[in-house]
Amino acid sequence: MYTRTLFIDGQEDYPLTNRKEVARLAGVSEATVSRVLNGIGPMKDSTKKRVLDAAKQLNYELNAVASSFARGRSGNLGVVMPHVPKVHLFSTYYFSELLSGIGEAVRSKGYGLLLLFRDPAAEFDYVSLYRTQRVDACLILGASAIDSEIAGIHRLAEASLPFCVMDQRFEHSGLSIVAADHEQGSYDAVRHLIDGGCTRIGFLNGSPQYSNSQDRHEGYLRALAEAGIEPDESIFYEGNYSRTSGRRAAEAVYRDLGRLDAIFVGNDRMAIGLMQALREKGCRLPDDLKIVAYDDSDAASFTEPPLTTVKVPFYDMGRLAADKLLARLTDKDQTDGVINEKLQTELKIRKSSGN
Amino acid sequence: MYTRTLFIDGQEDYPLTNRKEVARLAGVSEATVSRVLNGIGPMKDSTKKRVLDAAKQLNYELNAVASSFARGRSGNLGVVMPHVPKVHLFSTYYFSELLSGIGEAVRSKGYGLLLLFRDPAAEFDYVSLYRTQRVDACLILGASAIDSEIAGIHRLAEASLPFCVMDQRFEHSGLSIVAADHEQGSYDAVRHLIDGGCTRIGFLNGSPQYSNSQDRHEGYLRALAEAGIEPDESIFYEGNYSRTSGRRAAEAVYRDLGRLDAIFVGNDRMAIGLMQALREKGCRLPDDLKIVAYDDSDAASFTEPPLTTVKVPFYDMGRLAADKLLARLTDKDQTDGVINEKLQTELKIRKSSGN
The missing domain is CATH 1.10.260.40 (lambda repressor-like DNA-binding domains)
Structure with a gap:
């Protein structure tokens, strides 16, 4: 036994x-x-x-397992991602860049990267992963503010286990997070359109359960307020960050073209879907509609027109979170501190915003 | 103790x-x-x-580790990827799609996916991963025919441990492999150009140490031979599957434009780099040069012009390999058989080939 x-x-x-x-x-x-x-x-x-x-x-x-048993360590950093049926998550810029950064940190420190998938509709039992020693620490990707996710992450925070949430805020002290400043990034995007003479600026945002969607909304509103422009909810559109949802939004955007100078879109994938569908309807871009997107994924530079977009340092975010978390495992002095990092974004100006 | x-x-x-x-x-x-x-x-x-x-x-x-110790099992499928400095491997279509398929199989069977990185220049000690019970089986991605990689994989094959190589041939019996039929895929690509009236067809291939590069070469030659076209080595170009290497090849391709009707390119990334650089030099595509690429990545449909390309079922390949390998772990009857699967590709015709 x-x-x-x-x-x-x-x-x-x-x-x-x-x-x-x-x-x-x-x-x-x-x-x-x-x-x-x-x-x-x-x-x-x-x-x-x-x-x-x-x-x-x-x-x-x-024997590694016997050794782990003795040391109480697995040698693995857990990365918990949502399972979304039919979506190839690794093929989205957001997840693939975060993982590339995490992978680099894990590799350089001789750890393994144990990928696990959670069903967002059920409370994921993070604590068991530690108790059963499958992981020494966890990074949580793609979390959102739905009840089951909040419950799982709060339980983890209460257990004082080493973990870090990527790019999503939760109201709980003692919760580590590495994020990007999406409020400022969105402000910069909308401000760029205002500086270019636009006043009627629509907004195609992603799903509201992500705090980064809320941050984009805040940044958009701040830029408008500063310029004395009244926000107009009739030109707010909602997608879910997929290319398909961008194509779908094109119906309403096309209908509203007469009331729009420009549109700010929450990520490149939705912007690419929107542009494809608008061009199929005969729109000339950026003449008929100026567009600023978000992420600066690989694709942003070779769409037609190339996308003006907000570059988010996902690779650096993943690397930083993994580095800090693994440092806490080996350096006893660091175990108490909460990780709280917010990285800066950068506006990349290309032709889609009329320049 | x-x-x-x-x-x-x-x-x-x-x-x-x-x-x-x-x-x-x-x-x-x-x-x-x-x-x-x-x-x-x-x-x-x-x-x-x-x-x-x-x-x-x-x-x-x-206790999971104690349990693994008792059962001699880790509950993890190892996925061993090359470490290439400065390359964000997860962000390449090839690796991200393979991983999405592998992840789906692993998730549905309740396994963990343990990602490990190897230095391609050194012989990777696969056998230790099993001996130390970090993994129950391994999938090997991005392997190539350099001596250190051959040695590591042959040693693994000789130990009769459960593993499978993705999309790369090695001369060793008892070696499991899941691949795509790149010879036929390349034949289809070049045949399509010949059917469209092209006779002077250049070839921008990827690195020769990958057996799938050799297979593309074979398919290219078979299509030419069947049409009675003599291959012309002066219009063979070599890249390394990166977008940058496609841009670099544009110098030579531009110089040779007068001797080229079309070019077959070993993957979409190189084709995108090539097209960008050629357009910057003032080329009109596909009028000045017809292009067929390879992979059918997301980006292929929104380049200008959209790419005619060979769709490779990477997701299905990853899923099939992981499913078969995990089945062998639980079903004693299956442990002896070597996995040997070759999936079919499909030509996707868009505007870059002149249609």
């Missing part, structure tokens, strides 16, 4: 006493022994051979 | 006898007990509470 209870707040440490002997015989550090036997990182063949020979001679083999 | 050697080919099974008692007290199946205590999959709150209460009453808690 190898079943044994390890509680998250009372982990004991079982020193692997033999490791020192293996290290001495092989003439390397204990850390090198661990790395060779756990298969972590690159290693010279000669070093690897010395360690394996010494381990064999001493009848010693480190 | 909880260190203990578990050999890959002699795993013993330590039954967790208490699980049955927990299941009986909670009035659920043993599988449900495992799922609740391991935090796998969605679960009704009432069921979860019954199991947790019963486990508490019996002073029983399943």
